[in-house]
Amino acid sequence: xxxxEFTDIDIMRQCIQRLGDGGVFLVSGTQANPMTIGxxxxxxxxxRPVFQVLxxxxxxxxxxxxxxxxxxxxxxxxxxxxxxxLCGSRSGRELNKIEACxxxxxxxAHVGVPFITECVAHYExxxxxxxxxxxxALDPQIVADSYPAGDFHRVYFGEILGVYRH
Amino acid sequence: xxxxEFTDIDIMRQCIQRLGDGGVFLVSGTQANPMTIGxxxxxxxxxRPVFQVLxxxxxxxxxxxxxxxxxxxxxxxxxxxxxxxLCGSRSGRELNKIEACxxxxxxxAHVGVPFITECVAHYExxxxxxxxxxxxALDPQIVADSYPAGDFHRVYFGEILGVYRH
Numbered sequence: 001x002x003x004x005e006f007t008d009i010d011i012m013r014q015c016i017q018r019l020g021d022g023g024v025f026l027v028s029g030t031q032a033n034p035m036t037i038g039x040x041x042x043x044x045x046x047x048r049p050v051f052q053v054l055x056x057x058x059x060x061x062x063x064x065x066x067x068x069x070x071x072x073x074x075x076x077x078x079x080x081x082x083x084x085x086l087c088g089s090r091s092g093r094e095l096n097k098i099e100a101c102x103x104x105x106x107x108x109a110h111v112g113v114p115f116i117t118e119c120v121a122h123y124e125x126x127x128x129x130x131x132x133x134x135x136x137a138l139d140p141q142i143v144a145d146s147y148p149a150g151d152f153h154r155v156y157f158g159e160i161l162g163v164y165r166h
Numbered sequence: 167x168x169x170x171e172f173t174d175i176d177i178m179r180q181c182i183q184r185l186g187d188g189g190v191f192l193v194s195g196t197q198a199n200p201m202t203i204g205x206x207x208x209x210x211x212x213x214r215p216v217f218q219v220l221x222x223x224x225x226x227x228x229x230x231x232x233x234x235x236x237x238x239x240x241x242x243x244x245x246x247x248x249x250x251x252l253c254g255s256r257s258g259r260e261l262n263k264i265e266a267c268x269x270x271x272x273x274x275a276h277v278g279v280p281f282i283t284e285c286v287a288h289y290e291x292x293x294x295x296x297x298x299x300x301x302x303a304l305d306p307q308i309v310a311d312s313y314p315a316g317d318f319h320r321v322y323f324g325e326i327l328g329v330y331r332h
Binding site for chain 1: 178325
């Protein structure tokens with residue numbers, strides 16, 4: 001595990017590309033509950049490197065991020081398609097998804113949430129701001145496409161405390 | 167002007183690096199009012215490429231983005247330090263900053279806001295969501311550092327409609 005700059009362009013490229021092609025793992029809780037996400041935003045806010053993720057209140061991950069205020073984002077390699085499919089469709093309330101996927105986890109350097117050892121890189125993040133997607137201020141087409149049930153996402157602004165390539 | 171993918175990693179790297187080193191230009195209004203920003207977040211939300219920018223309600227740019235719902239983000243080259251300093255300290259209410267900087271603008275392909283011709287690349291964005299930084303949900307240290315006057319930013323989620331290298 002090698003520390004990298006948050007602007008490490010190889011890691012950022014892999015992350016952005018994976019977000020649009022199969023997803024990446026959002027890991028929450030000290031027991032490492034992975035959820036597949038296809039949305040994420042990386043940049044700089046308040047002078048700090050930031051990774052933003054969105055989680056619906058109905059998700060198990062929601063209560064875990066709320067409780068701990070920390071998460072990791074783990075970038076899968078090409079062999080993780082099945083794991084991504086499982087972690088995007090099953091809930092951590094029902095099963096231990098790390099075990100079910102045959103994956104393992106390692107202790108993070110900066111947060112209490114572990115990272116997935118088999119991933120190619122990961123971000124370690126601490127929540128510094130929380131916001132909610134506002135129905136009335138969102139494009140109506142997106143409301144219709146993404147929120148037929150009205151379960152608007154919470155937006156977590158995670159300060160990137162460390163980025164590591166494995 | 168050459169169309170590029172929003173994930174074009176050279177443009178994204180230049181943008182993120184410039185955000186942390188001198189800033190980039192956020193341009194708003196049909197008359198092209200440039201403001202220097204050091205914060206910005208790029209990624210994918212609601213299945214769309216997104217560039218998020220933050221603007222304080224007191225800024226002239228705020229009323230321009232509110233009125234038109236569009237903006238461009240223009241990435242300067244190494245010769246634009248003076249222009250970045252001016253556009254970060256003067257208001258478009260007082261002067262035409264493009265003229266004052268000796269810059270010129272060109273018509274965008276997807277939005278009514280022009281881009282700065284002399285920049286090395288630019289993003290064209292349409293606002294699809296608006297949100298406000300919430301005092302009570304923000305790290306107290308950031309509140310103290312960034313908001314002594316309580317003028318919390320509005321967050322604009324801009325769908326990236328085009329990315330161009332010049």
